[in-house]
Amino acid sequence: MDMTGQYRIGAARDIVWAALNDVEVLKLCIPGCEEIEQLSPTTMTARVVQKIGPVKARFEGNIELLNIEAPASYTIKGEGQGGVAGFAKGSADVTLAEDGDETVLEFTAQAQVGGKLARLGSRLIDATAKKVATKFFDNFHTHLTEKGPTGG
Amino acid sequence: MSTGIGARVKRKEDKRFITGKGKYTDDIRGDNQAYAAFVRSPHAHARVKGIDIAAAAAMDGVIAVLDGKQLTGDGIGNIICGWAVSSKDGSPMNMGAWSALATDRVRYVGDAVAVVIAESPAEARLAAEAVEVDYEILPANAHADRALSKSAPQLHDNAPGNLIYDWEIGDGAATDKALAGAAHVTEMALTNNRLSPNAMEPRSAVAIYDASDEHYTLYTTSQNPHVARLVLSAFYQVAPENKLRVIAPDVGGGFGSKIFIYPEEITCLWASMKTNRSVKWTADRSEAFITDAHGRDHHTTAKMGFDKDGRIVGLKVDTIANLGAYMSLFSSSVPTYLYATLLSGQYNIANIHCNVRAVYTNTVPIDAYRGAGRPEACFVVERMMETAAREMGRDPAELRRLNFVQAFPHQTPVIMAYDAGDFDANLDQAMAAADVAGFAARRKEAASRGKLRGLGYSSYIEACGIAPSAAVGSLGAGVGLWESAEVRVNPVGTIEVLTGSHSHGQGHETTFAQIVAERFGIGLDAVSIVHGDTDKVQFGMGTYGSRSGAVGMSAIVKAMDKVEAKVRKIAAHVLEASEADIVIEGGQVKVAGTDKAMGWHEVGLTAYMAHNLPPDMEPGLKESAFYDPANFTFPAGTYICEVEVDPDTGETEIVQFTASDDFGTIINPMIVEGQVHGGIAQGIGQAMLEQVVYSDDGQLLTGSYMDYAMPRASDLPFFSVHNAATVCPNNPLGIKGCGEAGAIGSPPAVINAITDAIGNNNLAMPATPQAVWNAIQAAK
Amino acid sequence: MTKVTMIVNGKAVSREVPDETLLSDFLREKLRLTGTHVGCDTSQCGACVVHVNGRAVKSCSTLAVALEGAEVTTIEGLSNGELHPMQTAFNEHHGLQCGFCTPGMIMTSVDMVARYKSEGRKLTAEAIRTELEGNICRCTGYHNIVRAVEDAAGKM
Structure with a gap:
């Protein structure tokens, strides 16, 4: 299932773009993110805790930024191993459009799980993925908005 | 009260089960017991680039972490498929290598790559989680219909295009010609949904290695412990047969899934030797869903042609059968010799052709599940018959009757020669019991309540009593399919019967005792049935394919014939009479027409005392026999299902389910009816509830009872079960077999009933409320 | 590890067990009362049902340490001499x-x-x-x- 969303952010596109590439911002905004470490400008490792239905798992994995068209769009891709719980993969295509002083962020995201997560939690994957994606962009929106429209 | 053939004797084995004293494999604890946990692939298809066991090996309680390289390095052989099926061009089937622990590649979610042996189950599991496997993920495919496409990922190098075999049976040209000349042709695409057997006892193995003797004992959940020992010895090289004892104690249901020898049993035996510990593994249900062989998964198109009078002129069937990621023990035979040979159903069909392509997919291996091929055949034939009747405007019962085989023996164009049956009698009995005459009024009354009421038939036939060894040998089977028995009369007259059949719910301890007690005129309690232990029982083939009655009990009868012959000789000698005048009844061995008699126990004593035996007679009273069946047996019958559908929700209630079966001679009607109930429940489960679902990339999405819909008490009705039998002419008791009939006959009856109710014939299994509702909407 | 004491089939029993021990494991592995079976891991199948203080309970989803002082009856304890x-x-x-x-x-x-x-x-x-x-x-x-x-x- 593809999930899509749109946010209007009261900040200039450059500022939004910078935030989307800021590992500290990503850490704050990725739901359940305990740790994130930058390996290169486009690759990171992360530890994320997620609960999907009856299965709660700590995912160790990688985050990668690709298809970068600064400052207009990129794809953020994550993939993590949750031990005996299985694995989860997700990606989101993010585009930023200028609209006066504001920026319109649009995303299309997909998620995929495997192993025990798929067997026990498959009914809940779509709902959980949607919640995770929405929460991320909500957090991101809130983060930038609270910092003020000029980005501080 | 009689306890002989035909008596509803209460089960002797029940007492231990109802008091919690049953002994199942997981209840057994070996000396110095350690526990195994498997490291399994979460990916449907991946290359194994490396396995790092360091962290796991250092954890508390861990005794060993073992992988596939060590297993193959110790010479443990690959898992085999024991039935060779060739393609129509003569080429052998393409069997991909399957190691109990994968070495370089995993091909389904659940494929084992390593095993942890630890002091406790919890420690084993924790450490298994800490084994780090480096996977290179490969594209995967779960669907049979996609497996043959050019874009599908390749599973095995020696199976190009994922094709295992392209097999056919029957005369294709003649069938095409018959269909071309038909007055009416019914054409359908039918899917037989993928199922998980789900015996309630999860599979389990306790392997006990005795280093001083280099001897192995394996307690395991098996329907056929001798076959397990043979395969473990001869093919997997775990240990020679004389150094391996396999015991299948109380086994909590099988339904086919416990026929096969799985990676876990092999690994536990080997690991027991490696660690010099007893090693136990018991599946949890999640593990069962990804390791127990699944069933069915056929994708079929079929054409059935009729002449202007409604007589069938030809049937052409094309099937793609999913066998999963590897070929399980009897997987090859299920969609071929156990399927296409039954496509004649109960009917005179002069021309039949069936083509079957078996394919690999990134899913759990598929093998025999209750019915094994025959439910798939029955579903094709009986859906086609009902549909054809509707299309031609004929009564579905009368169309069947018009085409029934009436004269026996009857040779079909697809190998099978039906030996006996009275299909009209079963149809008549079912129609009377189901009150088909009153259906129109019931339908009208239901309509007044806003419900759609429908009625569907299924006249099934199956081939059981598997099977004449020479016949199955000529078709590629790697074993003979006889059965063995030994009847031991003790010095005081009590009797032990050692049988190669295995009971995992079928009640052999009762029914087998019934025929022995009756034959020798002794009490049921004086007869004990011994089974399931290769150290106690002579080689036997085990229980599957509804064969314990027709084959297993026939072997007992043969052994009893020999015992009786010796008893007659002894009695004639002691009583100074002619052997021909000896009669055995009421616990006595008598001379007919006189008052000369000796007690049954005295005969035993005489045989063992050996003070007064006929010249040249050996002491003792113990005889054994092997029985190789003369033909398959052909249980048949008619099932009628009546449903009510709520058109607003699609919810379907089975309001009446009627069965009329012909199982030949019935030893214990209570037990036989129980077998029918359980079979029908599984058939209704297939038709309305159950479905194994994989995502396109091979993730199992129905991995627990929260998602895989097992039939519950509230999903099912009481069943109206009847019997109209013809005696099987090919075995001494006249038995045909009853274990699978319910699961074979019921799915088409249910779907025929629902489609009749909703007026849309396009409905796949399982007919969930959503599927039924959608079909109702589509018909509007 | 926690010490738990309960009455099982009319007899007081006491064992030191890890806190995560399920009642089903306690009965099967500690007391060797193997009549209580485990048929699934999602609390669906009911093979593990026993009575706790007179009520049917799924022992696969009950912690042993939560049953301090409880009266537990298993299938082995249902009949006393005569079958129930x-x-x-x-x-x-x-x-x-x-x-x-x-x-x-x-x-x-x-x-x-x-x-x-x-x-x-x-x-x-x-x-x-x-x-x-x-x-x-x-x-x-x-x-x-x-x-x-x-x-x-x-x-x-």
Whole structure:
């Protein structure tokens, strides 16, 4: 299932773009993110805790930024191993459009799980993925908005 | 009260089960017991680039972490498929290598790559989680219909295009010609949904290695412990047969899934030797869903042609059968010799052709599940018959009757020669019991309540009593399919019967005792049935394919014939009479027409005392026999299902389910009816509830009872079960077999009933409320 | 590790167990009462049902340490000498085949009949089927189980 969303952010596109590439911002905004470490400008490792239905798992994995068209769009891709719980993969295509002083962020995201997560939690994957994606962009929106429209 | 053939004797084995004293494999604890946990692939298809066991090996309680390289390095052989099926061009089937622990590649979610042996189950599991496997993920495919496409990922190098075999049976040209000349042709695409057997006892193995003797004992959940020992010895090289004892104690249901020898049993035996510990593994249900062989998964198109009078002129069937990621023990035979040979159903069909392509997919291996091929055949034939009747405007019962085989023996164009049956009698009995005459009024009354009421038939036939060894040998089977028995009369007259059949719910301890007690005129309690232990029982083939009655009990009868012959000789000698005048009844061995008699126990004593035996007679009273069946047996019958559908929700209630079966001679009607109930429940489960679902990339999405819909008490009705039998002419008791009939006959009856109710014939299994509702909407 | 003491089948038992020990494991592995079976890992199948303080409970989803002082009855403790009417009825009506789900079925059914009796409600076949929602049997199609419970209900 593809999930899509749109946010209007009261900040200039450059500022939004910078935030989307800021590992500290990503850490704050990725739901359940305990740790994130930058390996290169486009690759990171992360530890994320997620609960999907009856299965709660700590995912160790990688985050990668690709298809970068600064400052207009990129794809953020994550993939993590949750031990005996299985694995989860997700990606989101993010585009930023200028609209006066504001920026319109649009995303299309997909998620995929495997192993025990798929067997026990498959009914809940779509709902959980949607919640995770929405929460991320909500957090991101809130983060930038609270910092003020000029980005501080 | 009689306890002989035909008596509803209460089960002797029940007492231990109802008091919690049953002994199942997981209840057994070996000396110095350690526990195994498997490291399994979460990916449907991946290359194994490396396995790092360091962290796991250092954890508390861990005794060993073992992988596939060590297993193959110790010479443990690959898992085999024991039935060779060739393609129509003569080429052998393409069997991909399957190691109990994968070495370089995993091909389904659940494929084992390593095993942890630890002091406790919890420690084993924790450490298994800490084994780090480096996977290179490969594209995967779960669907049979996609497996043959050019874009599908390749599973095995020696199976190009994922094709295992392209097999056919029957005369294709003649069938095409018959269909071309038909007055009416019914054409359908039918899917037989993928199922998980789900015996309630999860599979389990306790392997006990005795280093001083280099001897192995394996307690395991098996329907056929001798076959397990043979395969473990001869093919997997775990240990020679004389150094391996396999015991299948109380086994909590099988339904086919416990026929096969799985990676876990092999690994536990080997690991027991490696660690010099007893090693136990018991599946949890999640593990069962990804390791127990699944069933069915056929994708079929079929054409059935009729002449202007409604007589069938030809049937052409094309099937793609999913066998999963590897070929399980009897997987090859299920969609071929156990399927296409039954496509004649109960009917005179002069021309039949069936083509079957078996394919690999990134899913759990598929093998025999209750019915094994025959439910798939029955579903094709009986859906086609009902549909054809509707299309031609004929009564579905009368169309069947018009085409029934009436004269026996009857040779079909697809190998099978039906030996006996009275299909009209079963149809008549079912129609009377189901009150088909009153259906129109019931339908009208239901309509007044806003419900759609429908009625569907299924006249099934199956081939059981598997099977004449020479016949199955000529078709590629790697074993003979006889059965063995030994009847031991003790010095005081009590009797032990050692049988190669295995009971995992079928009640052999009762029914087998019934025929022995009756034959020798002794009490049921004086007869004990011994089974399931290769150290106690002579080689036997085990229980599957509804064969314990027709084959297993026939072997007992043969052994009893020999015992009786010796008893007659002894009695004639002691009583100074002619052997021909000896009669055995009421616990006595008598001379007919006189008052000369000796007690049954005295005969035993005489045989063992050996003070007064006929010249040249050996002491003792113990005889054994092997029985190789003369033909398959052909249980048949008619099932009628009546449903009510709520058109607003699609919810379907089975309001009446009627069965009329012909199982030949019935030893214990209570037990036989129980077998029918359980079979029908599984058939209704297939038709309305159950479905194994994989995502396109091979993730199992129905991995627990929260998602895989097992039939519950509230999903099912009481069943109206009847019997109209013809005696099987090919075995001494006249038995045909009853274990699978319910699961074979019921799915088409249910779907025929629902489609009749909703007026849309396009409905796949399982007919969930959503599927039924959608079909109702589509018909509007 | 926590020490837990409970009355099992009328006898006081005390064991030191890890806190995460399930009652089913406690019974099967610590006390070797193997009549209580485990048929699934999602609390669906009911093979593990025992009585805790007189009520049917799924022992696979109950922690042993939470039962300090509780009275537990397993299938082994249901009859004292004579079979319980429910056990007899399962035999009489052929309500079991492989026997694996049977202990849970019997324990659930005994509780069911007792509840309906104490509440003065009539236990119909339909009610029995609904009450057996949490107990899965793969062998019998439930036909003879329902008959057995109906019969035993009249004798309890």
